[in-house]
Amino acid sequence: MNYHFDGAVAEMYGVDGAVFISRLQFWIEKNAANDRHWHEGRYWTYNSLRAMEKLFPFWSRRQIERIVKNLKDKGVLLTANYARDSHDRTLFYALDESKLPISPFGGDLSPNGDNTLSPNSDKLSPNSEMINEQLKTQIREEEDKANKPEISNKPQQLADRYNAICTSLPKVVRLTDKRCLTVRRIYSKGYTPEQLDEAFRKAQASSFCTGQNDRHWKADFEWLLNENNLVKVLEGKYDNPAEAAPDKPPRRREEVEVW
Template sequence: MNFHFDGAVAEMYGVDGAVFISRLQFWIEKNAANDRHYHEGRYWTYNSLRAMEKLFPFWSRRQIERIVKNLKDKGVLLTANYARDSHDRTLFYALDESKLPISPFGGEVSPFGDTTLSRNGDNLSPNGEMINEQLKTQIKEEEDKANKPEISNKPQQLADRYNAICTNLPRVVRLTDKRRRAVRLIYGKGYTPEQLDEAFRRAQASSFCAGQNDRHWKADFDWLLNENNLVKVLEGKYDNPAAAKPPKKGGEELKWLI
């Protein structure tokens, strides 16, 4: 496998850091293309230190740990743990592209200054095979996808449900990247399609949400995807006041006097 790096990145983070960043960019780009490992508004890649030693056979574990620490200290490398198993300590990695002098997800840098994918295609390890730890997780992900709707379709499906239910509220005419991230985030927090449908129905039935307020303001798709607003709608904060019950007639209304 050939390793490439950007000279401007090397000036900022050293040659080792630039090589490490270049590989991360490639893996993160692949995950973004397949809409995998999306957490907290960005795409991530993952690997254990043991796998990293195989992916970077010219570095020792101590050298890899030092590179990771240096990049984290400088703020360009982000780490987290999103493994399904709480006992799995495999780290996930992402990049703060604002701290890079090159465009995000640039792939490998060619001699002519353009960017290309690795010649090894899907073969991410030095010997052309997947690292076992990574392969196991990816197999599990494919099994999960077979048992539930594809997450990449969820933003459009939810927007369609909103438009169908909330006919008194502003329609969604375009799904922006920000809206797609908001949908993924709200699903990632555990809200179900049924709960979101219920919130849409309550907002549709709410006079306040439909503009009958002192500002003539109306709730919309973006407002409902804010968790604070969503919880208030589900808890009935914006429901119409119940109609006052008429007083009872006859002897019933005087029973308390007896």
């Protein structure tokens, strides 16, 4: 694996810091291109220290910890824990791009934060070449999204259909970034608007999903768009049990045929 760094970043944070930042930029931009790990207004990446040791085999764990601490102290590196499991201590990493001398796409940052052309625009540095390729990948991802059915880019339309069909379930009042991402993910798995409408209708008709259970729990928008739950709803797991047909009265004696 080749490791690159930007000279201007190395002047500010040292060669080790510049190498670490360069790799973070690659992972973060990859997540941005795939719309993954969006938290608090920015994209993040994550790795354990054990994984970092394999990704940077020329550094010891103590050296990695020192680099991370140094970059955090200088404010360019941000860390947080967004793992769903409270026992998972894997750290998420993001960069404060305002503290870098270059933009994440290879151009210098002007004093007001606008992107300008790189001085060597026709001869990109190795780091800029890598980031430029990431940008091309992101553009291709956006073009692919644009070529999908219009509904896949409009989570609001799905929320409106849910509200119109599932009148007995909690209403969607606001579409958060997380909800929008959930909608895009379920469409990316190949589910059609017709299938989702069918799931909404089945949930609305289900006594269990509408709160007629021992906990008075109700299904909601996020629950229905969880693929595991969605499949169960579509397969009829939560359908109301069919009412038993009343027993037919025995026929009178004279109605019994004799052979």
